[in-house]
Amino acid sequence: MLEIFVIAYCLYFLVNIYTSFMQVGFVKKAKNMPAIILDDSKYLEAGNYSIEKQKLSILSTFYDFVIFMLWIGVGLKLLDSLIVVEQGWLKAVLFIDxxxxxxxILSLPFELYTTFKLDKKYGFSNMTPKLFIKDTFKSSVLFLVFGSLIIAAVALIIETLPLWWIWGFVFIFAVIILINMIYPLVRDKMFDKFEPLKDKELESKIEKLLDEVGFKSSGVFSVDASKRDNRLNAYFGGLGSTKRVVLFDTLIEKLTHNELLAVLGHELGHFKNGDILKNIGIMGVVMFLFFAIFGNLSEELFLKLSLNNEPYAIIAVFLLFSPILSFFLMPLVSLISRHNEYAADEFGSNLQSKSDLVNALLKLANENKSFPLSHPLYIFFYYSHPPLVERFKELGYDVYKVNNSAQAMKDDFRIDYE
Incomplete structure (x- = not known):
């Protein structure tokens, strides 16, 4: 079975590399064509940013491949020999931590380069070393306390319950639901500063919009996201009584009231169409599949990894190999997600207006420097949202007609898309 997992990882690696190279070549060509959606200067800048990110991704993929091979070759065995503990749950906690x-630690160089070099170069990151260390410390404490408790619980389930993988799935699924419920509260207390909207006129308009679609929330808040990043965003956080509307301060600053309401209308479309429950259901099915696979692994796999078939080893194998399954399931999940995004766009445009939503998306694309074109294969594997060009087309806004010279680009790329 180890050979099957290794072959699957090699296939995962090759597809990753191939799609990234295709994307780099595609964007290199597209960024020198007439600009669409973005302003001329930002179009070129967004293309360069996309290319640099992909090149970094290629390097990271090679790096991860080496790390993966080291883990299955000697790393897991060495770590096992260093952690000599009799109690199964305690060994699982120490080993997995x-x-x-x-x-x-091994991935930290890429995180630091992205945050302090690449994102600062393109005007995104406002992160300071002090804030980075502070965030890292808080995240580490949360992981060591609550993550260790979860690992211990899963290890005890494996040790004591028959068909443990079913009960393990139920437990982890419940934990994920709980995390989604308390996420805004944790962000508020430990990381971000949530404040009621200072613009009372905007707050009144938002509350009216929420009432119109029957969305009950615990409030509308502004968050000081600009202390870390200049990108624009908004989200509905929490579940049940913890639901709240969260607007990045960058979004409030850049969008008009009507544009902001159109963005929220899109998010409310997900609520009204039941996408949140659908996503929870899809996540549950995928997770159940994972537990079914990793809960019935052969003894041979652990022997080849020089590990005992015990909780620590089962959880480690799960963490090591589950990204492979996730990657090959993502195209199907993303296809469903893209369909839902079109429906949410339609709902949001009807709730406010198509022109407001189009203008909001134009500003979001320009401020976030989102390059509007991608290779079809890259879209297939990685896009949970439809390409901007297609979203605008569904909203009745032809980005090529707005810039007549861009029609040549559309014709030039026909062979790449078809």
Whole structure:
């Protein structure tokens, strides 16, 4: 079975590399064509940013491949020999905590480069070393306390319950639901500063919009996201009584009231169409599949990894190999997600107006420097949202007609898309 997992990982690696190279070549060509959606200067800048991110991704993929091979070759065995503990749940906690911390340390150079070099170069990151250390410390405390408790619980389930993988799935699924409920509260207390909207006129308009679609929330808040990043965003956080509307201060600053209401209308479309429950259901099915696979692994797999078939080893194998399954399931999940995004756009445009939503998306694309074109294969594997060109087309806004010279680009790219 180890050979099957290794072959699957190699296939995952090759597809990752191939799609990234295709995307780099595509964007290199597209960025020198007449600009669409973005302003001329931002179009070129967004193209360059996309290319640099993909090149970094290619390097990171090669790096991860080496790390993966080291783990299955000697790493897991070495870590096992260093952690000599009799109690199964305690060994699982120590082993998995060490495994995750080592992986985080190994990935840290890429995180630091992205945050302090690449994103600062393109005007996104406002992160300071002090804030980065502060955020990292808080995240580490949360992981070591609550993550360790979850690992211990899963290990005890594996040790004591027959068909543990079913009960393990139920437990982890419940934990994820709980995390979604308390996420805004944790962000508020430990990371971000949530404040009631200072613009009372905007707050009144939002509350009216929420009442119109029957969305009950615990409030509308502004969050000081600009202390970390200049990108624009908004989200509905929490579940049940913890639901709240959260607007980035950058979004409030850049969008008009009507444009902001159109963005929220899109998000309310997800609520009204039941997408939140659908996504929870899809996540549950995928997770159940994962537990079914990793809960019935052969003894041979653990022997080849020089590990005992015990909770620590089962959880480690789950963490090591589950990204492969996720990657190959993502195209189907993303296809469903893209369909839902079109429906949410339609709902939001009807709730406010198509012109307001189009203008909001134009501003979001320009401020976030989102390059509007991608290779079809890259879209297939990685896009949970439809390409901007297609979203605008569904809203009745032809980005090529707005810039007549861009029609040549549309014709030039026909062979790439078809």
């Amino acid at each position: 060490a495994f995750i911390i080592i992986n985080w």
